[in-house]
Amino acid sequence: MNDPSVTIFGDWGTSRLRLYLRQGKSVLDRRDGPGIGALTASPRETFLSLVGDWREAKPSLALLCGMVGSRNGWAEAAYAPCPAGAADLRARLLHLDADGLPVAIVPGLSCVNALGGPDVMRGEETQILGALELDPALKRGRRLLALPGTHTKWVVVEDGAITSFLTAPVGEIFALLRQHSILAKAAPGDGPESPEAVAAGFARGVARIVEQGPARLPHLIFETRSRQLLDGLSKDEAMGFLSGLLIGGDTASTASWFGDLGSVSLIGAPALSALYAQAIAALDGSSTAVDGDAAVLAGLTTLSPSPTSGVHVLA
Structure with missing residues (x-):
């Protein structure tokens, strides 16, 4: 007989898979695997x-979130429309069988965003719900959360329900411009990377957005090249400058539609969240960081058909 206290949790995105074997409140083991892509x-x-x-260990259930539920994944779990809370997503879990092991896939979310267009997410909804469990104060009133990444999400939560969100493919645009555009080719970059130069460039890029506003982002981007040619900007500083422009522009645009950045909860990897925190501070906002892995585990716990309170991760 399967042990109801033993479960498998999984965060399965495009680029990575993270699996956790849990018993009660403890994570007994963890494994990484390839992403859906x-x-x-x-x-x-x-x-x-x-x-x-x-x-x-006879797990009673494997609960998976992320791109595993996309049409390119294991099976497509239909998007749940906003507004949505934990109960709405739990009711829409897609149930499968894997050689006798019950598997449930968390659906993503869809909405009409603040610009009047369609928007979608998969995986982030689980992190958001986890953040609400880790900090119950976020369930009260209107809150702004951000999930920095390849496709950064800005999310509005009202009284514990995800009501709308807006996506900006900031990480993807940065990677494309760095790897496939002329912007990174005006200065030699054959030496070891200089974190100090990257940080200085980032601060400079954010400052240009604060000075000129996000509407001028397309014109400011070309400065990544012209400053290398005329101002002697190193390649590392230029790439930091480009990152600062993109993240600063994304953050400033969000401030214009949300009304006031106030205090933003940043969910994700610490290094990337720190860059967004810097941009938010430059625009007179404040932020708090939420660890992405902790948020996933807390969110999956909340979405489990038989949720338990709390998760203790085995180091």
């Missing part, structure tokens, strides 16, 4: 190969 076998086969010996 890097599979050499089907999602079902990949999952079963990774959790093979975990089956000896």
Whole structure:
């Protein structure tokens, strides 16, 4: 008989998979695997190969979030419309069977965003709900949360329900410009990377956005090249400058539609969240950081058909 206290949690995005074997409130083991975009076998086969010996613990359920529920994943879990809370998502879990192991996939969210267009997310909804559990004060009133990443999400939560969000592909645009545009090729970059130069460039890029406003971002981006040619900007400082422009522009645009940045809860990797915190501070806002992995575990706990309170991660 399966042990109801033993479960498998998974955060399965495009670039990575993180699996956790849990018993009660504790994480007993953790494994990493390929993201949906890097599979050499089907999602079902990949999952079963990774959790093979975990089956000896007789888990009662595997609960997965992220791109595993996309049309390119294991099976498509239909988007839940906003506004939505934990109960709405829990009621829409997509249930599958994997060689006798029950699997549930968390649906993503859809909304009409602040610009009047359609918007979607997968995986971030779980982190958001986890952040609300980690800091229950976020369930009261109107709150702004941000999830920095390849596709940064700005999310409005009202009295514990996700009411709308806005996506900006900041990380993807930065990667494309750095790797495939002429912007990074005006100065030699064959030496070791200088974190100090990157940080100085980032601060300079954010300052230009504060000075000129986000509407001039397309024109400011070209300064990444012209400042290398005329001002002697190093490649590292230029790439920091480009990052500062993009993150600063994204943050300033959000301030214009949200009304007032106030205090933003930043959910994600510490290094990237710190860059957004710097941009928010430059625009007279404040922020608090929420660890992305902790938020995923707390969110999956909340969305589990038989949720337990609290998660203790085995170091």
